[in-house]
Amino acid sequence: MMRKPSNYTATGALFLVLLGGTACERTSPSNNDPNNQPQNRAEADLAELREWVKDKTEKTDSTLLEKGPKVREEFKQRSSQLDTRLDSLSEKSKEEYKELRRKYENWEARNQQRGEVPLHQETLRRIETELFGTPNALEVQIPADQMRDVYTQFLQNVRQRRTTWTASDWDYVDAIYRRLNEKKDLVEAQIPTNDKLKIKALQAEYLTLEAGKDAKDLYREMKQ
Structure with missing residues (x-):
């Protein structure tokens, strides 16, 4: 004659499942830590622009004059993309973005001026x-x-x-x-x-x- 599973066994299994879920929830990292928040897309774009401007303005490329139009187009694309997300930037990041634009534009003006001077x-x-x-x-x-x-x-x-x-x-x-x-x-x-x-x-x-x-x-x- 087959024995039916006791109610104690079924209830115990359910309790263990619930206990495991609770334990998992307790051990999962908290999202309330401000230092653990995922970076928004605008801040990520700003970080990429920061590295791009640094690469272009602090390193010397002997073929830069020939690459000028391509570099300007790339900056235009990067800045236009960031302009659409300005509201997502903090006030500090907005100021940094303005400074990056100024730094790049001054650098480009100097290089363009050099390219316009004829060689004797x-x-x-x-x-x-x-x-x-x-x-x-x-x-x-x-x-x-x-x-x-x-x-x-x-x-x-x-x-x-x-x-x-x-x-x-x-x-x-x-x-x-x-x-x-x-x-x-x-x-x-x-x-x-x-x-x-x-x-x-x-x-x-x-x-x-x-x-x-x-x-x-x-x-x-x-x-x-």
């Missing part, structure tokens, strides 16, 4: 001679196995002469640096691996020196 061939030849010993160094094809030595010479002279250069001189140096990179790109596939690594290190050093120059120029502008 006499000055260009003078600075090429300072950097390479001849004004025609970049007029000829540079063999792949000599590219490392050319970059080394370029950086040695940049280190030695950079303190005497004006902001206008740096515009010419930037133009020469871009031409040197173009020469390298033509023979990139034939450059030995170790030479490629050295060239990348020299390029990074140049960008660091140029960024330091930009910071000094900005400091002088703030004092004037």
Whole structure:
């Protein structure tokens, strides 16, 4: 004869289920902690814009003038997206957003002004001679196995002469640096691996020196 399950057994199982649910609820993290609140979309967009502006304004890119339209369009898209969510920002975040816009717009104006200044061939030849010993160094094809030595010479002279250069001189140096990179790109596939690594290190050093120059120029502008 089969025995029916006792009411005690069924009730006990139900009690254990309810107890488990209660225990889970008690051990789950509280959402009342203000430091544990999920970030809203507007604040996340602001954080992304902060990093983007920092990347563009604090790092020097020798091809920046050519990339100008693309950079401006990207800023326009990012700021337009954030403009639609302004009501979700705190007052402090709104002030930061205004400051980021001002910082980017000032930076863009300076770069655009630099791009509008024509290069004078006499000055260009003078600075090429300072950097390479001849004004025609970049007029000829540079063999792949000599590219490392050319970059080394370029950086040695940049280190030695950079303190005497004006902001206008740096515009010419930037133009020469871009031409040197173009020469390298033509023979990139034939450059030995170790030479490629050295060239990348020299390029990074140049960008660091140029960024330091930009910071000094900005400091002088703030004092004037």
